[in-house]
Amino acid sequence: MDNSEKIIPIEVSDQELVLRAQQHDRKAFDILMERYQGRIYALLYHMTSNKQDAEDLLQDVFLKAFKALPKFKGNSSFYTWVYRIGVNSAINFTKKRKRKQAMSLDDLDMRIEHDPALVQMSSQDTPDRSLNLKDLQIKLNAALQTLSENHRTVVVMHDVQGLPHHEIGKVLGVSSGTVRSRLFYARRQLQAELSELPL
């Protein structure tokens, strides 16, 4: 049975998959992609607010990972390593964008209507400031795009994806203190951009 037909059990560790992928087992690399492409896509989408760009970048990230896989020594987890490639790709991409790209947003999961934060916000809205979900999504993404790459990255990684400060620091190569400082000023800027919302 050749490698393409071998059935790899779901519970195989990343470490084992990486070792097999480094020995030219394409199926092992495909499984690694399947495991993490959702989270990496989310990072790229939140950084760019454009689903087409995020999808293209996702392909580039995995291509870079495949190319660099022989040099991967396992000093960090595979996910952290690919995530770091994703962060760098997103930052380089947004820096190179000449002008503000039109946003192209993903659809909203309707379970958002039951989110406590949204319920609280809705209870505070007035006829002048009524909350429309689509408008909220557009305003939130537009506000994110006004942040610098450094500020946007920490906000996406912490507030959207839930990474702790020290993990963010490791990925970005900065101290936890710098991460906290950037988060504080990024949220302050967002507060100013979203002042018309019933917060």
Add this chain to the structure above:
Amino acid sequence: MNNKQTLWSHAGTPIKDLPQDIRIQVEASPKLLQDFQEQANIASLLKLKTYEQPDPSMEGRVLHRVGVRIQNGEHLRKESKLDALPDWARMIAVVLFMLTLSILTHREMLDNPDVEPDLGLALGETEAVFEGSIDLSTPLYAIEDPFAPTLITVDSNEFPNLMTPELSKQFESSFIELGLDFTNRNENDNVIPVSYLPYR
């Protein structure tokens, strides 16, 4: 921990989730409380972005396309380091490259501003060396000087009429010595043959 340190350390955390001592400190200061609330509101608003979901076919599409690109050997191609630079940096790199090229090709002009640049030398051409020798002492044609002036003797002080037939003949013979024979000149010829051999 002072208020600023507390704010920076715990900003974004809902007040109800703060440790007891931090919560007491925050609630004791209206300004700190307001800052905390604003930071926490923004953080909870950003959390709503997790409800943004990609198109379900996206994952299969990406898997397929990455597979095709690997099959095409795209991962084996070398990336240009310039691609990682922003546009303004690439422009500066191109301008610097052209400036360097310009300096190298005009190096000699910069060294000797009064001398016209020798492009051949600047581009690294070498002068050809003639191995033989040239004897300049013996002229190729060792004959009477065909350019010796024609002396005309006149009897009187009066300036001679150079257009008389006798003088014209003398001039003709001088030309003939030079190999310039105008007697058989072809009127249609625009080229006058010139020879430095003695006319015989």
